[in-house]
Amino acid sequence: MLSNEDISVGYTQQDYGVTESDTSISSTSANGFKPLFKLYRHMPYEEFDELCFDPELKPESNTLLDPLFPENYKQLHPNDISIATYPFSTDGLSLLSGFIEASHSQIAMGSFSQCPATFEEITLKSVPGLRIYPGALPPDTQRQLLLNVIEEYLPPELHLTNLDPTYHIPKPFNLFAHPPDTAVLARSENTSPTTFKALQNKKLRWLTLGGQYDWTTKRYPTFEPNTKDFPKFPKSLWAFLSGESQIFKTSINPEASIINFYSDGDILSPHQDVAEKSSADLASISIGCEAVFFCGLSKDKMPLQIRVRSGDVIVMGGDSRFAWHGIGKVWQSTTPDYLAEFDYTANFDQTDIDPQIAAGRQHYADWILNKRINLNIRQMLD
Numbered sequence: 001m002l003s004n005e006d007i008s009v010g011y012t013q014q015d016y017g018v019t020e021s022d023t024s025i026s027s028t029s030a031n032g033f034k035p036l037f038k039l040y041r042h043m044p045y046e047e048f049d050e051l052c053f054d055p056e057l058k059p060e061s062n063t064l065l066d067p068l069f070p071e072n073y074k075q076l077h078p079n080d081i082s083i084a085t086y087p088f089s090t091d092g093l094s095l096l097s098g099f100i101e102a103s104h105s106q107i108a109m110g111s112f113s114q115c116p117a118t119f120e121e122i123t124l125k126s127v128p129g130l131r132i133y134p135g136a137l138p139p140d141t142q143r144q145l146l147l148n149v150i151e152e153y154l155p156p157e158l159h160l161t162n163l164d165p166t167y168h169i170p171k172p173f174n175l176f177a178h179p180p181d182t183a184v185l186a187r188s189e190n191t192s193p194t195t196f197k198a199l200q201n202k203k204l205r206w207l208t209l210g211g212q213y214d215w216t217t218k219r220y221p222t223f224e225p226n227t228k229d230f231p232k233f234p235k236s237l238w239a240f241l242s243g244e245s246q247i248f249k250t251s252i253n254p255e256a257s258i259i260n261f262y263s264d265g266d267i268l269s270p271h272q273d274v275a276e277k278s279s280a281d282l283a284s285i286s287i288g289c290e291a292v293f294f295c296g297l298s299k300d301k302m303p304l305q306i307r308v309r310s311g312d313v314i315v316m317g318g319d320s321r322f323a324w325h326g327i328g329k330v331w332q333s334t335t336p337d338y339l340a341e342f343d344y345t346a347n348f349d350q351t352d353i354d355p356q357i358a359a360g361r362q363h364y365a366d367w368i369l370n371k372r373i374n375l376n377i378r379q380m381l382d
């Protein structure tokens, strides 16, 4: 297993808040990834869409895989890709409804009847252990995840965000329960105060659940469950991901999660996730806008490029658990309508909810239209 020291020097989680003008990748690392960050940086969505159908249009997109149309990748790399089809079982359906039932506020379940009869798993010889499950999560599960991120995972005092070291974030942290121009004071007099609007728009970049990873020391400060540094992992998410999942294949005891929030212009520099003491699978769930995810065993070779959509699940297991990976671009306004046009004020029981939180729900749809949220779920201990 790798040590903390092996983490790319070019990477900090704060990196991906970089602006368009400073998306430079450390020249000492990840040379194989560099041309791709350049390629996608200003690429309009329509052009990306075209490339997914014909990766030969640009030489650097040779390793581009659209999991909904794997044939295009297969033509270029016939022996690399395998696609397995599994039945979507009744256990899978109860797992999905169980996730909603275990959540604090439950979204009305409507679309599970539209679940496909089967689900697909894509694997690649070039990145052994990487498993891609396109569209694994149905719309209701995605809506519930969005609601939980805002109302269940963000508020607890012990769930830290990138904002806490810089600002006096009122706890519980309710992102939408204040008028947008409400001031948020900075901890240092050298930093200007900000507003809730600015936190929603761009400033909120990550949130940690369970073991609280420290981005400065690049380690988990303690491995003592149920301490300040290791708050209980949310029950809803734990039950959904632990054990033999019936809707994607992973084996993980979820103990820590980093929830990444991406806005316009954000990228995630190439890095390895090596702070955990376990080599169990890492599960990565995407909701909101589309993006391109890079993943490869070597930082010097051009990585695999995967189009990720809302509802996709990627599992990094086996050799790929410690692969180099990053996010090259997030395309704005590509969130599906079932998330961005849903009425979050009406479709569940609101009787026992704080009226300010209930009022904030009118903003969720607009917010997710231009956001990508990634839940990166890990096991810390063997």
Ligand SMILES: O=C(O)CCC(=O)C(=O)O
Pocket (backbone or CB within 6 Å): 258, 260, 268, 273, 284, 286, 293, 325, 326, 327, 374, 376
């Ligand atoms: O946003 C993603 O899909 C990847 C996030 C990631 O690589 C990480 O949190 O380490």
